[in-house]
Amino acid sequence: MKRVFLGTGLIGGGLAQAAAQRGDEVVVWNRTRSKAEALTEFGAEVAADAPTAVAGVRHVHLALTSDAAVDAVLESIMDALEEDAVVIDHSTTSPGGTLARAEKMAAAGKRYLHVPVFMSPEACKAAKGIMLVAGPEPLYQEQLSAIEPMTGRVRWCGEKKDAAATLKLVGNCMLLAMVGGLADAFAIASSNGLGSEDVMGLFADWNPGYMLQGRGARMAEGDFETLWTLTMARKDLGLMKDTAGDDAGLAVLPGLGARMDGMIAEGEGERDVAVLARDSLNAGKTGK
Template sequence: MANIAFLGTGLLGSAFAEAAAKRGDSVTAWNRTMDKVLALAQFGVKAAATPAEAVRGASRVHIVLKDDPVVEKVISEACAGLSPEAILIDHTTTLPTLTAERARRLHAAGLKYLHCPVFMGPAAARNAQGAMLVTGPRTLFDSVQADLAKMTGRLEYMGERTDLAAANKLFGNALIIGLSAVMADVLTLAQASGVNGEDAIKLLGLLDLNAMVAGRGLNMAKGNFTPSFELAMARKDVQLMLETAGDRPLAALPAIAARMDQLISAGHGAADASVLGIDAVPRP
């Protein structure tokens, strides 16, 4: 049985703490809102009044907080209680540049730190599903690999470049948020067209998004914009979408239309619609 601590018991942190306690770990947790910690008592999670109290005697300290400033503050407050062998496991979604600087500073101070952001919600955290990315010293990862594997469906060690997991977490979240915005616009188009929203979403299942990423996405990354769906034609279709929506609010399509107009004016109308990414990739 491991003695571990959780700093931050919001939706994700509380789910992680609950799951750890159910696996048989001795879990102590802290959160600025004490009620959120006390709610975990039913699972055997002990409440701590301060971060330093929470981490005292813990071999692993899991950090699940809001952002970089909060992570910095809470780690600073926890240091007084950290044992020399404790490993900080930071699951917070953070800015890559600040993550790298934090890792450098903590390692220089003799603290053990891994950045381990996740792609999972509370339900996945309770059931060890989803994915966890890890960056930091290989020796540290090796020492906790088996423990982290119990927390997730897929564990990806990305190497010792300390900002790489943070960057990849943003890549994934950009896709999730972008798809949510586009699906919101699909629902708006369905509403405007008198089509049931659930039917419209089910229709999207006919599209192979994995194939699009593997094909069109990789071509974009290589700067290959050989047309299979010309930008000018795609812009015509977006105009049809805008006209269908009328004065209803849209989340993504107006910005896409504006970017398309810029690129068409710059002479890219005959290129593939994926030329939307031309300024982000190398050109042949």
């Protein structure tokens, strides 16, 4: 199989390297040529420009840094794409931008799937992790055999053109919340003479991720049966901030506390802390 990778940074470079090592014929292009040239040791061919790269290639992979970058590259290659080529876009982009691109490609008679990834650079090289896919289902089914070797799991998100883009942001939201929460946890522990190893030891014995299957599932259904009142949770958050101290540089707790204060002022204090999801769930029901 011949593939072209446009954008060979950490993600695109890892995917291209893995494809070459699997035996695919790989062509690469990157705005900074040295990043593409680094892949020649794995057998990749470096193209002079993006239009040259896609000539004669059916599988065109994008791994770019922004909506603007994706739009610019697509504009440059539109006339050079083969009639039966499919653009497989792994870029993390806005839902609105993704939808507009997908519709523009369809109107031009070009085939396009949005396939963002939850894969580290090392996971890209090892074909582990997960790829999300959104776009026309017949095209997804046709291209599944080309996508599956690139990752550990493929999740079909449906024909809604911006669904994978939205879910990619949902996933990154959780990653950032966990990183920020962990940074705050380290600050609380450090302020009282404990180290990061103590924090990680706690989480080795008690996995807070189980919350997603329990409280998370109830939240998703709008079930706010009281197990831990918002008022008590806010009290505990105050203890966390006081313990960490004013100079801790907390990432998550200050903003969360402000949100809790507003909801308590609205009379929600005796409901479960899961009521924090109230407005987002209501917006989803009304289609906002």
